[in-house]
Structure formats: structure tokens, C-alpha cells
Amino acid sequence: MKDVRSHAPPKKGRPSKAYSQAERLARILRALASRAMTVKDMSQEFGITRRQVYRDLDQIHEQGHPLEQSEGEGQKTWQLPLGYKGIPPITVSPYELMAIYCAKSHLDYLRGTPFTDDLDRLIAKVEAGLSYKVLNHLARIHQVFLPRVGPLRDYAGKKTVINQLQKALLLQRTIVLIHARPDHDESVEHRVDPYRLVLHQSGLYVVGYSHRAKALRMFAVERMASAKVLEECFRLPDEVDLDAMYGKVFGLIDEPAQRIRVQFTSNVAYLVKERRWHPSQTVDILEDGSVVVNFLTGGMDEVASWVLSWAEDAKVLEPQALIEVVKARLARARKNYC
Template identity: 35%
Template sequence: MARGDQLSRQWKIIQTLVASTHGKTVPDLADRLGCTPRTVYRDLEALQAGGFPITTETRDNRSYWHILNAGRQQVPLAFSIPELMALYFGKDMLKTYRGTVFYDAIDSLLSKIEATLPSAYIDYLDRVRDRVDAGPAPRKDYTRSGPVIAELNRAIIDEKQIRMVYFSMGRQKESRRTVHPYRLRHVEDTLYLIGYCTLRKGVRTFAVDRIKSVTVRDEGFLIPEEFDLQAFLQDSFGIYQGPPVTVKIRFLPSVAGYVRERIWHPSQHLSDQADGTLIFTATVAGVEEISHWVLRWGAGAQVLEPAALRRTVADHAAAMAAHYADSPGDEDPDAV
């Protein structure tokens, strides 16, 4: 039998026992897993040998198998098995924030938990995690932003104003600002600060990795009662702000299936067409951010409305085409 099949079956046994209030008999488990009772007995013995808190009790002349609460295994908190698994896997999901308080905190917590568990238990967790791997992906390096993030957290919790030096990618220059920090928000592997900027006299978003320095001031601030973060962000197609605009985009059959797979925006409406195309409609904040999303689909997407978005996408597409008008690959390699 393949090792992966055995691991999958044992994981299903753990999930079944955790979800069961009164326990399960071996025949019940065998029927659920589609295997023989003898195989289930072997798996249960292997899990017990690995340190899992599995036990039996007899009721009405039948043996019922249970998995004890992880808290009885001297884990610092009474974590259930699924909660412990989620924490263990979550460490990989936070690789983006390595070197910051977010990653360091979960790393420290897991180290304390691991110190209380049998080595066989940890080996089992490692084997399962190898099959649910977050994997490497393009991401920002927040190692150098660790001190900045720690200060931002402190300012947000204590409701203190900050002075910061911020590099604007659009203007390609640094500026000094006083900000009332409201919230940190994670969007597509980027961490943003949302707060009131006294320089711009309004609520703005700042990419944390472009905050060059931050100083927490003694002066406090209060978030206005009328400010609603969800309302502030509801139209954005990610993080950027702008006037609400309704967009309508046609997707060809070659890419329509991929668009259907995800919820891209809370206001989206998908309409399947008789010719296999898909019409995507949503109300978003401005056209610049969604224009980049449209371009990622190449010729598989066509903007129908509004005219401003059509022009923006057309201008980007024309500029891209101009880059390849005299492509080096089209030249005769033997030409003098």
C-alpha cells in the first residue's frame, strides 16, 4: 500500500474521532473508510504508538474509540487536534512575515507546544504538513520591516500618533508625515497601514515595506465614530481608493472557467452567455487597480464598460505592443 494512502486514511480516522461525541467502533470506521477492520486496527495501533491520545471504552459489549482532548497531553492550552494542525500549518502561511512579530509569535508558540509532545507526534505532523505545503511564491521580504511593524502595532493598540518617513512609488520620493494609525491590513502578500494622514487631510493607505522609519508620539488620537473600515474598503478591488464605478468585462471561454472559480469582489455578478463567454459586472473604486487585473487575462478579456476603463486598458495594451514592434527575435541572425 502506498505511504500516502495510509497517511490519508489515518488522518481521516483522526478527523472522524475528533468530530465524534460518543466515539466510533472499528466496524464503523472500516465502513466509513472503505477498508477492512483489520486495517483500521493497524492504523489505530500506529497512531497510538505515534503518541496520539487515542483510547477505548466499552458500552453495551462494544468497544468505542475516542481521541482525548489535546489539553490532557500537557499542551500549554487546550487545543483540539484540528486547532493544533491549523497552527502548525499556519507557520508556513506566514513566511512572508518572517522576522516580524507575526511570524515570531507563532514560531514561539509552536516551539512551546512541540516541547510538550512526543517526538513521534511531531514526526506525524511533519509528514502531514509535507502534503499540505504552502510552497514558495513571489512575496515581499519583511525582515527589515520587523521593528517598523512592532512600532505600528504599539501605536495602533495605544492609539498614539506616529511620525514616519514614507517612500511614494508613484512620486519616486520620500515624504515626512504625521499619521493617526487605524489598522493594518494584509492584501495579496502585502501589508498596508490604513490611517488618517495630516499631510493629505484624509484617510490613506501606506505600504508598510515602504515606511522607512516610524516614531510613536506621545499625542493620542481617536478614530472618528463615523469611520467604518469595511465601508471604506468595500469598493476597492484590493486596497486602492477611488470614486465608485460600475465595470462590465467580457471573458472568452478560454479563461471564463478560471474567472468563475473565485470571488474577486464582493459586488461581482457573473452572467454566462450562450456563446460560452462570461460577463463580469462589479462596482469598484476607480479604474486603475482593476485595469491591471483585466490585463493579466490578455486577449481573453474585453472591457465593455465604462469608457474610462476601456481607454486605460487600451493605452496599456498599445504601450505593451510598442515594446515588441521591433522585437530582436524578428531580426535575421545572419544579417550584417
């Protein structure tokens, strides 16, 4: 029988890769565990584009490897701890798992975001390594906590935005935010070097350097229409001390600190004494059972809201500026009932 098989030359196409993406990532991990490398170094050594290098670095970071980048001037370098062999297996006790569930119960306002999604995956990994006897007690662990929080903001629709924020914060990358202020109808584009993610009263805020304002600014996550991480890296300035900055304010507003003195009646004195309202707080107990709370802080509007939340059981003693703010707000509120 005549051989009818085709003897046409093989079709030309892209040459096969020398190694798969998984193999390339493993090679990059081994290289970074032995020395610091720039993006250019990795591009040349592994025969990939600079854009692909950034994507591989992002994936290595997202897998949980302790990737470090240099903080010096000039070209940035990336490196893993010398001799790094990968992430070791983690085991936890039932009590440690209970602590994880406790943390999760206080993050319900972040449900549907990468934070709780990642936490759920972490818990699943931990549970996978537990014995059958311990797993039988998980139902009890779920029932231990009953979180009761105030009004919540819905961040489920901000999943993509938060994912980009996570990457920008962890990798110290500049990010482009489309953000709307509450007193403006239109959104504005901001190039921001994000320094911190602030959690305040079940709200998420990004603090960073705004290239538009050329100053430190705060952006509410719920007002972000979109976010895009750039390949541009930044360095946190040495002179920026956010812990010190937010340690002196009462809430989020950064204003010059003033001496605050508020007297509370004996009806609520026990509630006031049991809580720490500010790091600089001291409490004076008076003979009639009332107490005076003293601290140094800025943000008079936020302090006024706190004072007014105690109604007739709180009275501002100083400063006069705070007294005037409280009096003005009470007068406006009274008009609503005339």
C-alpha cells in the same frame, strides 16, 4: 588580636525599591482588575513616573493580558476585566495545530518580522503541551502544506518598524513615520494615527489619519525608513468605516464606484466562475460558453491590470473609461515590440 574591621558608615545610595518590577506589574494587574485607572492614578499609587507607567502598560499588553482603554473624552483610563485572574492555559488538538501551520505557510513573506516570530513562539508553546505521541506526527503536519505564492516583498529588514506599528495599532497610539513615496527621492516625516494594517497581494500597508495631510492616507511598510510610537493616544472616529470603504474597491485605490462588465471566453470561463473577484460580483453565463462578470468598484487602473492579465480571453464591455485605459495600455505595450 586587634579588631581591624572597618567601622566606616555605609555608603549612601539610592534607597532599595519597595518591590521589584515583577512585583509591581503583579500589583498593577490586580489593581486594574478591580477598577479603571488613569496614568496619573497609577503613577501616584505605585510611586513611579508617568513614563514608567506607559512602559509597564506596554509590557502588560505585550504579555497578552486583555488590557482595555477608555474611548471617552478627557483623561483616558486603563482596566482589565473585573476579577481577571490571568491568562488561562490553552490546549489545542492536532487538527487545530494543523490550522495554525496552514496560516503560517501563507505568511512566508513576513518571515523575519515580529508577526512570524510571535507565531513561532505561539507554536512552540502549544507544542510544549502536546503528548509525545502527537509530537511524533508534527513532521507530517509540516509536510501537509505547500504554499505557492507570487512575487514576495522582503520585510525582514523592517522588524523594528513593524514592532512599533504593532504597538501603535494595538494601543491606539500616534506614531511618527519616516516614509518615502516612490515618486520622491527624499523621505518625509508623518505623524499618523494608525487605524488598520492592510494585507494586499503579499504587501503590508498602514491606513490612518495623517496629521501632515489632515486626511486619511495609506503608507507602504516597505517604504518606511523608521517608526516611533508616541505616548499620545487617539480615538478611532465613528464616521470612519474602513470595512465599507475597502469593500467597494478592487484593490487599494479608493475611487468612486462604477459598473464593471468584462466578458471572458469559454476557454477560461471555468476559472472565472470558480473565483470571487469582488463582493458585489455576479456572473452571467452566455450560450456560447463565455461568461460576463459584473461588479461595482473603483480603481480603474487596478481593474485594467486584472483584465490585461487574461490577455485575449478578456474583453471590457463597460464602462467606456475602463475600455480607454485598457486600449491605451495595449497601445503602449505594442510599441515595445515594433
